[in-house]
Amino acid sequence: MRIVAVCGLGVGTSAILKANAERALDRLGLTADVDASDLAGIAAAAADAQVVLTSTELAGRVREALGRTWAEIIEVENYFDVDEIGRKLDASLG
Amino acid sequence: MTLPPLPDSAIVLHDESIEWRAAVRAVGRALARSGATREGYTERMVGVLEEFGAYIVIAPGLALAHARPGPDVVRNGLAVVTLAEPVPFGHPHNDPVRVVVGLAVTGADEHVASVAGLANVFNERSAIERLAAASTIDEVREVFDGADRAPGRPAPAGEASA
DSSP states (O other), rough: OEEEEEEESSSHHHHHHHHHHHHHHHTTTTEEEEEEEEEEGHHHHHTSSSEEEEEEEHHHOOOHHSOOOSSSEEESSOOOOOOOHHHHHHHHHO | OOOOOOGGGEEEEEOOOOOOOHHHHHHHHHHHHSSSBBBTTHHHHHHHHHHHHGGEEEEEEEEEEEEEOTTOOOSSSSEEEEEEEEOOOOOOTTTTTEEEEEEEOSSSSHHHHHHHHHHHHTTTTHHHHHHOOOOHHHHHHHHHHHHGGGGOOOOOEEEEEO
């Protein structure tokens, strides 16, 4: 299973999202590869991904960049709330 | 995973900015004053918000201002600006901002590792509140240093996430 965390630059906030998504998956007892990507590279990065994690602010642009996709786009409000990330991942994957 | 340095010269308490550009520029000045960046980086951070919106407000009250690595980054660095009055950045859930963290790194790989290190600091629920309420530089420093020796958390040994 693959998860992609995406932000504007792919080197900043997506790294926090990646770190905390890994923590949340660990707590849920799930394993997945989590990568970070920028908006420009999201279509390629998410080609075989099941879930794309991003912020509400960027979700519209992520959808636009992805076009038709199998991946579910999950919007995270608080990047430091591992419970929120876990809840949303569990609802999607569980 | 090592956080970039946060020298005293990069910490500003109770900045009186009343709008987001001024707040981002305040953290940009702090990064430049500490020697981490040169002129130009600040406006690139402002440009990130102009291009992508307020997504850098990644938690209630906290903005993570940063831009891509570039020639205006001298060395890796962090800066912290606490705001005297909360400032709206235009984020639907996490406004208003009380603390702006500025981040500069020289290369993308370090960037990812450094930013992930910030998760250790801010996963502690009280961190933003403690920073916003800090009245001394030492109180700010304690929030960042504390993450390295939080009780019950083993020292990270090259592991991406503890």
